[in-house]
Amino acid sequence: MNIKFLLIGAGFIASMGLLIAVGISQSGDMHYYVSVGEFLDGQRDNPDLRVNGKVAQGTIQRLQEGQEVRFMMTDGDRELAVHYEGVVPDTFVDRADVVVQGSLDSASGVFEAHELFAKCPSKYEAADGEEGAYGTNDGYGDPQAGAAAPASPDVETAGLSN
Amino acid sequence: MIHLGYFSLLFALLASAWAGLGSMLGLVGRTRGLQRSAENAILASSALIMVAMGCLWYAFLTDDFRVNYVANYSSTSQPLGYKIGALWGGQSGSLLLWVAMLGMFSSVMVLQNRKKNRALMPYAVGVCAAVMSFFLILLNLVEGARPFETGPMRPDGAGLNPQLKTFWMMIHPPCLYLGYVAFTIPFAFAIGALATRRTGDIWFRTTRRWTLFAWFFLGLGILLGSYWAYVELGWGGYWAWDPVENASLMPWLVGTAFLHSVMIQEKKGMLKIWNMSLIILTFSLSIFGTFLTRSGIISSVHSFATSDIGPTFFGGLFSMASDTDGMAALRSGSMPDGWEPVLVGAIVLLLAMLASGGAALMSGKNRGPLTVMTVLVFFLSMAFLFGFLPFVVFGALTLLILRLDSLKSEGRLESVLSRESSFLFNNMILVGMAMVVLLLTMFPILSEAATGRKVTMGPGIFNLVNIPWALVLLFLTGVGPLIAWRKATAKNLKRSFIVPTLAGAWMLVLMLAIDFRAYGAALSEGFSRLTRFDVIGVFDQIQIFYPAITFALAAFVCGTVGLEYFRGTRSRMRQYGQSLPAAAGTLLWRNKRRYGGYIVHVGIVLIFIGVAGSSAYKTEQVVTMMPGQVAQIGNYEMRYDGYRLEAVDDHFGSISELTVGHNGSVIGPVEAEQRWHPNLMFPELRQSFLQAKQLQERGSDETHEAVLGLFSLIDRLQQVARREVTVPSTEVGINKSVSPFSPSRMGEDFYVIQAGLDPVSGRANFRIFINPMVNFIWIGGLVFMIGAHICVLPDSRERRRLEAAMNAEDEERAVA
Numbered sequence: 001m002n003i004k005f006l007l008i009g010a011g012f013i014a015s016m017g018l019l020i021a022v023g024i025s026q027s028g029d030m031h032y033y034v035s036v037g038e039f040l041d042g043q044r045d046n047p048d049l050r051v052n053g054k055v056a057q058g059t060i061q062r063l064q065e066g067q068e069v070r071f072m073m074t075d076g077d078r079e080l081a082v083h084y085e086g087v088v089p090d091t092f093v094d095r096a097d098v099v100v101q102g103s104l105d106s107a108s109g110v111f112e113a114h115e116l117f118a119k120c121p122s123k124y125e126a127a128d129g130e131e132g133a134y135g136t137n138d139g140y141g142d143p144q145a146g147a148a149a150p151a152s153p154d155v156e157t158a159g160l161s162n
Numbered sequence: 163m164i165h166l167g168y169f170s171l172l173f174a175l176l177a178s179a180w181a182g183l184g185s186m187l188g189l190v191g192r193t194r195g196l197q198r199s200a201e202n203a204i205l206a207s208s209a210l211i212m213v214a215m216g217c218l219w220y221a222f223l224t225d226d227f228r229v230n231y232v233a234n235y236s237s238t239s240q241p242l243g244y245k246i247g248a249l250w251g252g253q254s255g256s257l258l259l260w261v262a263m264l265g266m267f268s269s270v271m272v273l274q275n276r277k278k279n280r281a282l283m284p285y286a287v288g289v290c291a292a293v294m295s296f297f298l299i300l301l302n303l304v305e306g307a308r309p310f311e312t313g314p315m316r317p318d319g320a321g322l323n324p325q326l327k328t329f330w331m332m333i334h335p336p337c338l339y340l341g342y343v344a345f346t347i348p349f350a351f352a353i354g355a356l357a358t359r360r361t362g363d364i365w366f367r368t369t370r371r372w373t374l375f376a377w378f379f380l381g382l383g384i385l386l387g388s389y390w391a392y393v394e395l396g397w398g399g400y401w402a403w404d405p406v407e408n409a410s411l412m413p414w415l416v417g418t419a420f421l422h423s424v425m426i427q428e429k430k431g432m433l434k435i436w437n438m439s440l441i442i443l444t445f446s447l448s449i450f451g452t453f454l455t456r457s458g459i460i461s462s463v464h465s466f467a468t469s470d471i472g473p474t475f476f477g478g479l480f481s482m483a484s485d486t487d488g489m490a491a492l493r494s495g496s497m498p499d500g501w502e503p504v505l506v507g508a509i510v511l512l513l514a515m516l517a518s519g520g521a522a523l524m525s526g527k528n529r530g531p532l533t534v535m536t537v538l539v540f541f542l543s544m545a546f547l548f549g550f551l552p553f554v555v556f557g558a559l560t561l562l563i564l565r566l567d568s569l570k571s572e573g574r575l576e577s578v579l580s581r582e583s584s585f586l587f588n589n590m591i592l593v594g595m596a597m598v599v600l601l602l603t604m605f606p607i608l609s610e611a612a613t614g615r616k617v618t619m620g621p622g623i624f625n626l627v628n629i630p631w632a633l634v635l636l637f638l639t640g641v642g643p644l645i646a647w648r649k650a651t652a653k654n655l656k657r658s659f660i661v662p663t664l665a666g667a668w669m670l671v672l673m674l675a676i677d678f679r680a681y682g683a684a685l686s687e688g689f690s691r692l693t694r695f696d697v698i699g700v701f702d703q704i705q706i707f708y709p710a711i712t713f714a715l716a717a718f719v720c721g722t723v724g725l726e727y728f729r730g731t732r733s734r735m736r737q738y739g740q741s742l743p744a745a746a747g748t749l750l751w752r753n754k755r756r757y758g759g760y761i762v763h764v765g766i767v768l769i770f771i772g773v774a775g776s777s778a779y780k781t782e783q784v785v786t787m788m789p790g791q792v793a794q795i796g797n798y799e800m801r802y803d804g805y806r807l808e809a810v811d812d813h814f815g816s817i818s819e820l821t822v823g824h825n826g827s828v829i830g831p832v833e834a835e836q837r838w839h840p841n842l843m844f845p846e847l848r849q850s851f852l853q854a855k856q857l858q859e860r861g862s863d864e865t866h867e868a869v870l871g872l873f874s875l876i877d878r879l880q881q882v883a884r885r886e887v888t889v890p891s892t893e894v895g896i897n898k899s900v901s902p903f904s905p906s907r908m909g910e911d912f913y914v915i916q917a918g919l920d921p922v923s924g925r926a927n928f929r930i931f932i933n934p935m936v937n938f939i940w941i942g943g944l945v946f947m948i949g950a951h952i953c954v955l956p957d958s959r960e961r962r963r964l965e966a967a968m969n970a971e972d973e974e975r976a977v978a
Binding site: 008009029066087117 | 324395397575583586590591598601602605615616617618619620621622623627630697701880883884885886891892918920925927929
């Protein structure tokens with residue numbers, strides 16, 4: 001009787017293993033991805049690839065009521081211009097970790113993405129942390145001053161703008 | 163208050179460390195005094211943790227932005243409810259909540275067992291104390307995980323992530339944590355049972371309620387999480403095989419297996435090793451789940467946390483780095499900043515334990531506890547060197563192996579067609595699925611470590627492997643409760659299964675007949691793929707049959723449950739002459755475990771139906787509309803009546819007003835909303851936003867203009883500051899149908915996302931999903947809740963069994 005149970009167990013494990021192997025190798029649902037630098041260095045001509053990077057701060061342009069976006073993707077070193085048509089998730093914000101799938105348009109040098117996945121910035125809290133609310137070095141204000149002393153009067157001028 | 167919180171946590175660590183040490187010393191010396199002292203230390207430690215939690219709450223409620231954690235997860239404009247809930251919005255607070263719950267549960271355990279289970283209690287207290295100490299070490303010593311770290315006073319905080327600001331997200335994490343944490347108690351008793359060789363049924367009878375409690379809240383937490391994803395993340399779905407979701411599913415699956423297989427041990431004294439392994443695995447997966455959720459080691463669509471605590475769980479102190487990339491930290495093995503106090507603490511603790519071990523050795527008696535303690539000391543030192551999770555897994559498994567001789571089975575499997583076997587198969591599938599999910603979740607890490615290539619795993623692979631086995635599991639849900647013990651005879655099979663099988667077959671035929679052309683085509687296509695060995699192609703075709711198979715199996719399971727209930731009621735009516743409702747009621751009341759379990763099964767069946775229906779028949783469409791226009795989506799008509807602009811709480815946004823009709827008749831208004839949460843660190847933005855908010859509060863007509871002004875201010879600010887100054891969030895609009903009187907849209911949702919709206923002209927994009935039968939999932943969840951509640955209601959028969967087991971054990975020991 002034990003032989004029977006062993007056989008059933010073995011068959012069960014084998015079927016799961018087989019399904020996993022088939023799933024990973026054939027289903028096309030496992031995707032390799034590369035970083036922006038790796039893409040620019042060796043994979044420029046790949047017709048369909050996933051590229052991972054962060055949204056460069058302040059580069060998001062939302063067009064057509066949010067149906068289309070253009071932004072710069074960075075790995076901290078190199079940058080890649082990306083264009084995507086479609087609805088983006090709420091997690092798609094400055095410095096969000098994104099994966100885009102598509103190919104490079106050789107004429108314009110823009111990455112045309114047909115898929116876009118975004119994850120929250122790894123440190124949401126950094127919004128007022130070391131990098132400061134006012135951006136890094138744009139001369140708009142000093143993050144430390146802004147954080148320590150509320151409402152410095154010289155920038156607090158504009159009311160409603162229309 | 164900050165200092166009070168800080169020192170409470172510190173003393174809580176000391177108290178729990180003493181609880182661990184004291185309970186072990188008490189064991190070695192067999193001194194009740196030390197054991198009592200250890201138990202009191204648990205109570206003290208939990209009280210101190212509560213004080214710390216109170217302090218953190220106080221800081222949130224008083225907007226004390228000196229505390230980094232408060233500044234990161236709260237803001238002055240955050241509504242009161244979210245200030246309270248922000249406590250578990252981030253990592254330190256979540257860990258604090260975890261350990262607070264553990265403290266609470268351990269205290270309840272201590273109070274319940276002051277006079278009972280004296281043999282097991284010192285070990286259970288020791289295990290709980292060790293787990294508490296681990297989390298308290300994190301909270302006290304690891305940079306970034308400490309809740310009371312302070313900085314300069316800030317004028318305002320960053321605010322909770324807007325996507326977390328829903329009612330569901332406020333109750334989902336505590337629910338999940340109740341589940342994760344409560345598995346500690348059965349685990350602690352299991353370790354005690356192993357250590358003392360009291361491997362009878364006392365340990366799991368004592369902790370049956372704890373197990374059910376943990377399993378219930380974990381299940382509920384998973385459901386609440388899916389519901390949150392469904393209404394808040396705005397992608398029309400509820401489950402994506404995301405690592406964080408998987409993290410909660412795995413312990414639940416193994417916990418479910420455990421709940422079922424202990425029944426076999428209870429009745430037959432079999433599967434003892436298996437049950438021990440299952441509870442160890444469940445607890446390990448709970449810890450792993452916490453680690454995965456809080457560490458961000460695998461990227462996840464909703465990992466809101468990334469941090470430095472990962473390696474402490476997983477890779478040990480020596481690879482703990484203040485690097486946000488967990489993998490890099492794991493590989494580099496670099497020394498972190500601020501590790502010295504941890505190391506010193508570890509060495510001190512280690513020395514203390516070695517000393518106590520030595521003292522025990524001198525006394526020269528009680529060899530049993532001594533061995534156990536040596537093992538414990540060894541593995542505790544391993545914990546500090548290699549991380550908590552390997553410590554738990556390997557420590558517990560080693561103990562299990564050392565005790566294999568006292569875990570001999572009292573019976574054997576006699577037939578494949580028996581209740582024992584069907585439970586065993588259900589266990590195999592549940593554990594197998596959990597392992598598959600674990601493997602696939604970890605695959606990106608393994609792949610990157612092995613080949614250096616980064617990968618993402620899509621949901622397709624998870625579905626491919628899990629769905630067929632989930633369907634077999636559904637089938638066993640029907641078989642298990644009715645098939646005979648030991649060996650099913652033809653008579654038993656006929657009596658129990660003819661009616662349910664007919665119900666299932668009838669449903670299958672009905673489903674196939676509705677669209678027989680499509681099924682025929684799928685069948686022939688499937689065969690042609692099979693001849694080409696295109697396995698994926700075959701599965702693509704098989705998938706088409708999943709809903710029909712699911713509905714048929716659902717009918718089968720409901721048939722078995724219905725038949726069982728009907729027979730029981732009928733025999734009560736005959737035997738005691740009771741009326742139908744009285745007989746049905748007493749049947750349930752006298753057999754709470756059994757019938758509560760059946761009700762849970764029905765809940766699970768409903769969830770299966772909802773998942774099958776909503777994933778197979780879902781439709782999606784994107785439309786662009788001007789106010790006043792009407793769009794046709796499937797059988798629905800949607801009129802875009804207009805929109806309004808608002809500034810409330812901590813956000814401003816646009817709300818589109820829609821009227822939805824189904825087949826020509828209006829079924830109700832729906833509102834879909836997009837919100838922007840302005841960064842109030844910009845004085846200009848802050849002023850305009852507050853002004854707009856005031857106008858809104860006064861009900862002024864100028865609100866619209868003011869919000870329009872905000873939109874253009876933001877455009878301008880973003881150009882100057884060169885960054886986004888708002889965080890978006892979406893509120894979906896849903897028209898639900900939960901009424902049984904509209905069969906054509908039974909359980910169906912009309913689900914609208916406003917995916918962009920021009921505030922000046924009102925031109926808007928809507929992304930619309932029609933999700934058939936999706937509400938069966940939530941209704942199934944309710945049924946599951948009711949069933950689980952019936953299972954845990956006090957039952958005099960259960961209590962008598964536990965007492966009998968305890969007496970029997972005592973007598974046995976007395977004789978020996």
